[in-house]
Amino acid sequence: MDKIKVKLRNTPKKTGVYLFKNKTGAVIYIGKALNLKSRVKQYFDGRDTRPQIPFLVNDVADFDYIITDNELESLMLENTLIKKHQPKYNVLLRDDKNYAFIKIDYDTEIPQIYSVRNPDSKNAKYFGPYSSAGKIKETLNILRRVFPYCANKKVSNRPCFYYFLHRCPGVCVGKISLSEYEKTIQKIILFLGGHISEIQKEIQSQMLKASKTKQFERAADLRNQLQSLHIIEERQKVIFTQKVSWDFVSCFQSTDKATINVFVIRNGKLNDRKNFILENTENKTEDEIFSAFLENYYSQTTYLPKEIFVQQLPKELSALTKVMTLNSGRRIKITKPRIGKKAEIIKMGTENAQEYFESWATSQATELSRTTLALDELKKVLKLSETPMRIECFDISNIQGTNSVASMVVFEGGKAKKSEYRKFKIKKDGKPNDFAMMEEALTRRFKNNGENNWALPNLLVIDGGKGQLGVAVKVLKKSGLKIPVIGLAKREEEIFIPGKSNPILLSKSNHALQLLQRLRDEAHRFAITFHKKLRSKQAYKSALDDIMGIGPKKKKILIQKFGSVSGVKKAAKKELISILGEKTTKDLLENL
Structure with a gap:
């Protein structure tokens, strides 16, 4: 003090x-x-x-x-x-996750549409936040049915997967031009922004134009889009007769958590309902909870409403209003309705928040009991002295010994703790030797008797059979650590224990086995993701990387303009000088 x-x-x-x-x-x-x-x-x-x-x-x-x-x-x-x-x-959003967004990425020749958690690019449009990745998936499925869009990043002679399902207009193979495809993107932007009536007017206009010019196939496609939009619009409940753009934010508070309900009203209709679980709310006042949520949520929201109605006004109202005004370019009002229909909607939102929380709490209790049972069974089956509250699992990923990586995933209390995941880029690259790679990863993990400020596990799981398990036992012995270790072999889901020749076989319905499978599959997913990242980086390397004066930006410009390194070789000297200057062009031509 x-x-x-x-x-x-x-x-x-x-x-x-x-x-x-x-x-x-x-x-x-x-x-x-x-x-x-x-x-x-x-x-x-x-x-x-x-x-x-x-x-x-x-x-x-x-x-x-x-x-x-x-x-x-x-x-x-x-x-x-x-x-x-x-x-x-x-006050935190549950699961330490950022909100999810739909991203329209303009960094590729054909704009890409996908979900992200961190808006990270200026050359893109973002829509959200959404309360879950599942909600984004549902929205993108509807979007693709109404406005088919392409999955390929550039135009080529190979169509994308969705072209064969009639869910891509064919821009990837030149069936329509990029400028024509941009019209589809603009409709998608309006759709995601909640401006359905504007799209309908635009489509009606385009349909009439197509009919007059006898483009009957295009007119039929536009008619189908219009019908799909009518169906979506009919599903939306009319809340106000005026075409207002408002949000209603309500809250239900339990002992240590709070649930937020957001009703999204666009053009007077209920466009969406979002629910969020907030943690660390014990002993927090309602205005503190609202301050935390509103600051977090609306500092990221892409299409802000004209007015926000709340159950409780936050203390830092002026600062929050300034942020929203900065994001939207217009003044946003935040008010607390006391009587009338608006107050009734806030009350309905509180009831929805409570209902959502109770449903979530029930599912959590079921999951908790399942996890507790799995950990107890694991302790019993492996004859452990204590319940394995922290389990670590290791996996190796490589292709013929190249770009070799190891992953370490951590489960605490039977649940993934992603903040403690670790990945190892294997230094002994070159020969496909999984045993040597596993030894290197484990040695680095338990270096200096585990004195790297990482908590030691109650159980170590190795993806593999007797050979990999033997490596783990050797490393732990060298490190002077007495940590229970097992190997989990994929084919028959056999559990190998040091000193035992016969593996343990559990039924597929066994909770302990299911927990080990989730752990192993997560380690495999994490290793594969890192391996693919390294592989794609290597694939992107070219002869241009070794030339002084050509960095990532200029390399990108050259590849975009000339298509490939061979295209750069064939390019006119004048063109290269206009991009690189004389000195760098000279170095380029000498080295290619």
Whole structure:
């Protein structure tokens, strides 16, 4: 506490973000303030009377701060840092995940449409956030039926998979031009933005034009699109007779979690309903929960409504309104309805939030009981001294010894803990030797008796049979560690134990085996993903990489313009000079 008092004396009276840390240095709470000195001081002098503060203060061993230019900047920085550190005392989105978005990516010749969790490119349009990846999948399935779109990244003589299913208009093989395909993309943008009536007008106009010019096949396609849109529109419930664009945000709070319900009204119709589970809400007031959710959600929302109606107004209303205005380019109102139809919709949202939470809690309880049973069975079957609350699994992935990688996945309490996954790029590359690769990965994992600040597992699982298991036993013995280890062979799902010649065979319905299979499959997925990433990087390498003056940007320009390295070789010198300059062009021609 003396250290904090000294630091407090030197804390400036400026706008910024503060980070509270515990004795291990982990960030446990992040907040923002117009006056950093005054705000941080309130936590320690008893002026902040919120019920969770004594618990927070008791955990604080140190704090840091970042000065910002204004309140708006501090709000955005706070949101970014909370996502990065996931502090235990901040209200968080469940499962440590970012919201999901639909991305229209213009970085390829044919724009690509897919889901992402982190908007990361300027040359793209984003739609969302969506409450789950499942909801995005459902939306994209509807989208492809109404407005067929292409899965290929460039035009070639090979059609994409969806072309054969009549779910691609054929832009990938030149059946329609890129400029014609752009019209489809624009319709998709309007659809995802909730502007169905605008698309209908556009399609009717195009249909009439196609009929007049006797393009009857195109007119029929447009008619089918129009009919699909009518069906979608009929499913949407009319809430208001006016064509309003509003959001209604309600909340249900349980002991340590809260559920948010968002009704999305577009053109007066219920366009969508979204539900989110928030964690770390114990002892939090309703306005704190709303502040945390609204800041997080609406700082990322792509198409903002004209007005947002909430169950509880947040404290930092002005800063939040500024962020929304900045994102949308127009003023967004946030109000709390007290009477009438709007207040009834908020109440209905609270009931929906409660219903969603109760359904989610029931499913969680079922899953928890299944997981507990699996861990108990595993302890019994393997004759372990304690329940394996932390299990690590290792897998190897390579093709003929190239781009070799190992993956380590972690399950805690029977659930994946992705923040503790690790991947190893194998240094002994060249020869396909899975045993040597596994030995290298395990040696690096348990180096210095496991003194790399990673918690040691209660059970180690190796993807493989007796050979791989023998390697693991050897590494653990060298490291001086007594950790239970098993091998899981794929073909018959045999469980091998050190010192036992015969494997354990469990029935397919056994909960312990199912847990081990999930663990092994996750390790395999993680290894394959990393291996493919390395392989694609290597595939992208070319003779251009070794030429001074040609970096990734210029390389991309050359390949886009001339198609390949051989195309660059055949290019006119003048054209190359216009892109690279004389010196680099000279080096290029000498080295290719």
